[in-house]
Amino acid sequence: MSKEMSAMPNSMSVSEHTSGSVLQRLGRFAQSVMDHDAVNFWAGKLNPLWSLNQPMARIVAREEAASNSVTLILKPNRHVVLPQAGQHLNVAAEVEGVRIARSYSSSAVLDQPGLLAITVKQVKGGRLSNWLCLQAREGDVLYLGQPFGDFQWPVSPQPVLLLAAGSGITPMISLLRQYAQHAVMGMPLPSKQAVQLHYWVRSRAEACFVEELQALTSIQPNFTFHLYLTQQDLSPAQASQPYAQYGRIQASHFAQQEDLNNSHVLACGSAGFVSTAQQILHTQVASFQAEAFSLPSTHADSANTDPASNQTVEITLQKQQRILTVPSGQSILEALEAQGISHPSGCRMGLCNTCACHKVSGSTKHMISGEQQHEETAALRVCISQARSDLVLDI
Incomplete structure (x- = not known):
């Protein structure tokens, strides 16, 4: 075994050197007679991960994470910037001839450096999540974006309170694997740091990473784990587990948190969950940081209360030389997609800036803050913006 392991770096370096040499020659050839897209196409015929500039990854393994979730282990090519724990990546795949992108939290694979893992929850009507969960197989290639997000472990040694609901567990497991790695290596700070994870799911079958969390x-x-089932009564076997409880988030769940007033809170879940957590804890903790994977309902449902949202406006797409009539109550991204316009997107929450475009003129409303913007802007995030007048976009 040791001989095989010692031989592996040499074989990998030869392969990397060979592929790098080929790509350098292709690059010089591309600059002289062809564009990058054409060279990427032919390079991909030789090796699916070969590209002059496109970050990509090949699925090398898949594991069932829960009843409705799958973990995909990815081997990235040389263009991928490895994310930090807690960050997100835009992940895209060709589904029925259309490239679809969404953002997912990624984590390291501790025993296999250089590999990435993403855990995908199957969403009803979600074209990419359904393809990844049901159809993606080993050998398939995914297109990756640059990592983004500042959902990171606090630098100070204060107690940490992690709150996750549903697929909000994915950035938490990324952070906790980093935390566990420090513990295994015997580094002093994490071993003295009190950490609690509270994790809410509808049923035990939908809970991911339970065995790994118990092992931690x-x-x-100094790490404690609490699992809550919100739509399933505890069975006798589950009730005997010290980590299993029943019910939605409430103040009593944090009664045993060590030094709550000095704790740093990281929360991830739906907008409603994050809002409730903040209402319960924001006056009792030192700091509160959250990420939500859905828009707040008060803004998403503003069409019911804002008369302007029931109107239609015209959006002029300069580059495409098209004029669209769209409802002002929709996000601009959804309105474009409803008209058959395939515009780049990722997180759909205003975090990754993949959808940002130049607004030449017109008024827009920020769907989260409610603020209206009337000036020209170089980076309008159309996933969280609504039109409030006729617009001209550089699309």
């Missing part, structure tokens, strides 16, 4: 309590005595 063994190697890290």
Whole structure:
């Protein structure tokens, strides 16, 4: 075994050197007679991960994470910037001839450096999540974006309170794997840091990473794990588990949090969950940082209360030389997609800026803050913006 392991770096370096040499020659050829897209196409015929500039990754393994979730292990090519724990990546795939992108939290694969893992929850009507969960197989290639997000472990040694609902567990497991790695390596700070994870799911079958989280309590005595089932009564076997409880988030769940007033909170879940957590804790903790994977309902449902949202406006797409009539109550991104316009997107929450475009003129409303913007802007995030007048976009 040791001989095979020692031989592996040499074989990999030869392969990398060979592919790098080929790509350099292709690059010089591309600059002289062809565009990058054409060279990427032919390079991909030789090796699916070969590209002059496109970050990509090949699926090398898949594991069932829960009843409705799958974990994909990815081998990235040389253009991928490896994310930090807690960050997101835009992940895209060709589905029925259309490239669809969404953002997912990624994590390291601790025993296999250089690989990435994403855990995908199957969403009803979600074209990419359904393809990734049901159809994606080993050998398939995914297109990746640059990492983004500042959902990171606090630098100070204060107690940490992690709150996750549903697929909000994915950035938490990324952070906790980093935390566990520090513990295994014997680094002093994490071993003295009190950490609690509270994790809410509808049923036990939908809970991801439970065995891994239980194991972490063994190697890290200052880590505690609480699992809550919100739509399933506890069975006798589940009730006997010290980590399993029943019910939605409430103040009593944090009664045993060590030094709550000095704790740093990281919360991830639906907008409603994050809002409730903040209402319960924001006056009791030192700091509160959150990420939501849905828009706040008060803004998403503003069409019911804002008369302007029931009107239609015209959006002029300069580059495409098209004029569209769209409802002002929709996000501009959704309005474009409803008209058959395939515009780049990722997180659909205003975080990754993939959808940002130049607004030449017109008024827009920010769907989260409610603020209206009337000036020209170089980076309008159309996923969280609504038209409030006729617009001209550089699309």
